[in-house]
Amino acid sequence: MCMEWNRTSKALSQVAVDAVILFVTDTLHLSKEGKLIDLRLNHYLSQLMDSEEITGRFEECMLLHTRGEIAAQKVVLVGMGNEKKWSSQRFRQCVAIGARKAQQSGVKELAVSVPEFLEKRFGSADLVQAVVEGVELGCYELPSYKQISRSTGIQKVVFSEQTLSKTSIEVGMERGGVFAEASKKASTWCNEPSNHLTPTVLASYADEVAKRCGLEIDIVDKDRLEELNAHAFLAVAKGSAEPPKLIMLRYQGAPDDEEVLGLVGKGVTFDSGGLQIKPHEGMDKMKSDMSGAAAVLAAMDAIGTLKPHCNVVAVIVSCENMTGSHAYRPGDVLSTMSGKTIEVTHTDAEGRVILADGLAYARKLGATKLVDIATLTGAAVVCLGREKTLMLGNDDTLLQDVSVAAGLAGEPVWKFPLEEEYDYYLHSDIADVKNEGGRAAGAIQGGVFLQHFVEDTPWVHLDIAGPAFSQKDSGIYRNGATGAGTRTLIHLALQMGL
Template sequence: MPTLELSSSPLAESDADAVIVTAFEDGLSPAAGEADAALGGLLVEMREAKEFRGRFAERPVIHTLGRLPARRLLVLGLGKRDQLDAFRLHNAFQFAGTTLRKQGVRRLAAHADPATVAALGNGSPASAADVARAVVTGLLLGNFEGDLNKSEREPDPGIERIELAGLDGDEVALRQALGEAEVLAGASNQVRTWAAAPSNTLTPRLLAEQASALYAGTGLEVEVLQRADLEREGMGALLGVARGSDEPPVMIVVRHDGGRPDGPRLALVGKGITFDTGGISLKPAAGMEMMKWDMGGGAAVLAAMWAIARLNPRANVIGVVPATENMPGGRAYKPGDVLVSKSGKTIEVTNTDAEGRIILADGLAKARELGATHLVDVATLTGACVVALGHVASGLMTNDRDLGRMVEDAAALAGDRVAELPLHPEYDVALRSDVADMKNAAGREAGAITAAVFLREFVGDVPWVHLDIAGPVWNDQGDMTVIPKGPTGTPVRTFVHLARAFAEL
C-alpha cells in the first residue's frame, strides 16, 4: 500500500514524479492555473484549441520540461460542476491513478481545492474530508493490477507515495479521511482480486480459507459451516444447488460485535457462487468464462467485514455468505425438483440458472436465526437488471423505505450508484407454484423485480434491502468509457458506510 501524506507544498515546489490538477468544463482549477502560468499558458492554449476541454475523465499527461519540479503534469477533467458526485470523483481519480501507474510513476501529488468541495456538495453539505477520502480512494483503486496469472510480467511496483494538497479544513479530519481511504480502497481491491480470480483457484473452500486468513488479528468471529453442518441445519436450498459440483459447499459466517448488546444488528448476506455454468439450464458458451465473478456479492460482504473490523464502528454487523458452484452432472438438481429451504418453505425449481436466489434463501434464514434486526442482501443476480441499469447502477429493492434510504445515503458517500426498482403487489403472482410454496423463477418480464419478490419471502417482517449488482460488479461494455473497465468492488464501500450509520442508531 502506498504511503499517504497531506502536503502544504505549493505546486511549484512538489518533488513528486507527477502532479495531478483538475479542470471543469467551465475553467481550470487554481492549481491548474498555477501550472498553466509555469508552463507559459500552455493549458489555456490547449483549451482554446479544444485539445482539452475539461470533459469528464479527460486526462492528458504533459511533460513539464523542467518548468515544474515534477516531470509530468496530468490535467484531470471533472466535467460539469453540477454533475459531480462521489461516484464520478472516485472514477475520475481512479482513471488518473491507472494512467500514471502505467507510465511508471512512483510518487504523485494530487491537488484538490475548495471548488471541488463545493461542486461535490452540489447544494448539499460536503466537506474537505469527503473530497480527500474520494480522491485518495480513487487513486488507490488505480493502483490495482489485475493480470496476476501471466507467466511473464514486467515488474510493476506501482505507485509508492501519494500526496494530497490544496484542501483547507481540519487537519485531523483530513488525516482520518486518508486512513479511511486506505481501508476502503484495500477492501475494494480485495473484492476485485477475488472477482477476477479463476474459479479453479477460488473454490468455495478456498474462498473461506482466504477470508479467514484475511481476518487474522482483526477480532472478527468467523465460522465456516461445512456440508455436515449445512445438512444438520436443514439448508436444503444451498445443498440442492451444490449437488452438481464435486466442490463442497460452505456457508461463511462473520460477526463484528461492536455495538450495544441490545442494539440493532445489521446482517449483510452475499451470494457466493464461485462459478456458474447455469447447471442443467446451461448457459451459452460465449462469455461463460466471466461467471467466475458470480461470487461478487459474497466477496463484497467478506471484504466489508474486514474493513468494518479495521475501522471498528460501534455497530453489530453479521456477514453471511453461502458459497458453492452451480454445475451440471449426474447428481445435479433439475428443473421440476422441489427443494426444502432452511426456513421450511419449499421451492419448485423451474430454472437451475436462477440459483443465486435459492442459496440466498438459506443465507437470509441463517441471518435471521443469528438475530438480525435489519437485512441487506447483495448478489450478481439477474441479467434483467443489467438490461435495465447497465453497468452504472445497482438495482435496489426494499420492504422498508427507511432502511432503503440509509443504503442510498451510504452509497452516495461511498461513490457507488443505486437505483430503486418497485415491488408492486402485482408482481407477487408471477412466482406462484402448483406444487410448492413458490417457483424460483418467473418469465423474462420484470426479472430483476421478481427475483427480489422471491427473496422477500425469506425475510419475514425484518426490514430488508436487496441489491442486484449484476451490472456494476464488472464493466465490460466497450462504449461505457467513463467508468473504469473490469471489476469494480461495488458495493463494499457502501456496506462500510452503512455500518458506520448503524453505529449512530
C-alpha cells in the first residue's frame, strides 16, 4: 500500500495522528517541537531524561503514550547520538528506526518534522528527502507469497513544515518519493524467487519502465547476441534452459552533450556456480545475484522520472549460471565482443565474464564514462562486511564523483587499489586473461579482469556483494534484499546534470 503524504503548518503537538516522532541528542537536547510537547506532557520527557531512562544515544528508540495531553496518541522518541557524527544519512536512519517502531505498534497515521538544530547544518531539501526515504524504506515490507497477507502498515504521514521553505519541502518530498520508490523496486526484484523472475521477466519489467518514462529500449535476444559476438555472455547462459537477455535502456536528457554515462549491471537471476557448483549453504540467496541489474533498472526508472540534464545508457546482461549439459567448463577459452579472449579457470566467476561483453557493448553505444555494479565477489564481503560497497576504477575524477554520489545516498563505498602488480593473478598462457586467480586479492581480481574490457574509457566498478542483502532490520534496510547502489546511481546522474 502506498503511503499518503500531507503537509501541515501546525506544530506537531497539534497534529491529530496516532503518533509523532521526536529526536533527542546524546546531550539530551530536544528540538523546539520536542520541548513544546514535553511541556504539554507535564515534563514527562524531561523526567525520563533526568532518570537516564532516555540517553539520546544513536538508534535508541522509545514509544510513549501521551494520555490525551496532546493531539497525537503516542510519541516515538529516537536518539540522534553525538552531534559530531550527525549527517543526513544518520538522520535518515533515525527516521527509519522511529517509523518502524511506530508501525510495529500498530500506528496507521504518523507525523514528523525536521529538527531545527539539523537545519542549521544541512540543506533543508536534503533533510526533507531524508525524512521521506526514512519513513518509506524503514516501513517497507517485501512482498510475500503467503496465503494470508500481512496487516497494513502506516497509511498516512503528515509532515510539519514549521520553519522550512515551501521550495525545499517540495523538492525534498519529490526526490525522496522517487528515490524511495526506486530502492523499493530494486529490493523487490532482488527478493523475487528465481522461478518467478527470469531474464525474460526482467526484460518485461524493463519494457514497462521504458514505456512509462519515455526511454529508448532494445532487448537483445540470443540470435542477435551471436551476431554481436557476445560469446562470453552466451557461454555462461548455455548451462540453463532460460534464454539470456541483454537489455539496453537509453535516456537522452542533454542531446547536444557528447558526454554519456554508461551503467552496466550484472543480472544473474540464479547462480548455482555452474559446474564448479556452490555449497548448499546460502544458495537460496543466489536469487539476488541480479542485484546490480536491479539497481541499474530502478535507477533508470528514477532518472526517467526526474529528467536530469544528462545522457545515460544502461546495459543489463541477464542470464542464469546453471549446470546443464551445455554449461561452460573450466579450461574453456571464450571469445568476447571486444575481441579479447578469456581462459575459464572457475565457472563461479561468471559475473565478470558476462560483464566483459556488457561493458564492451556500452562502449559501442557511445558511453564516455562507465560504472558497472554487481554482486561480484564473496571476497568483498570478507573485506568489508555488509556495511560498505567495494569500489575501484581507472579514473580519479570518476572515482571521486561516485564517492560523492554514494555519500549523498548514504551508501558508503571504500576504494581499493587497482595497480599493475595485481595483473599477474590473472595471467594466462593461452588467452588474453583468465577469469580467476585464486583466493588472494579476490575482490581486486574482479576489477583487474574487468579493466581489460573498458580500454581507456573512464570506469568505476562497484562490488555490492556485501550490502545487497541485509541479515537483519537496520535503519532504512529490512531483513532481505536492500536495493543497494540504486540511490548512488541516481545521484551520480543528477550530478552530471548540474
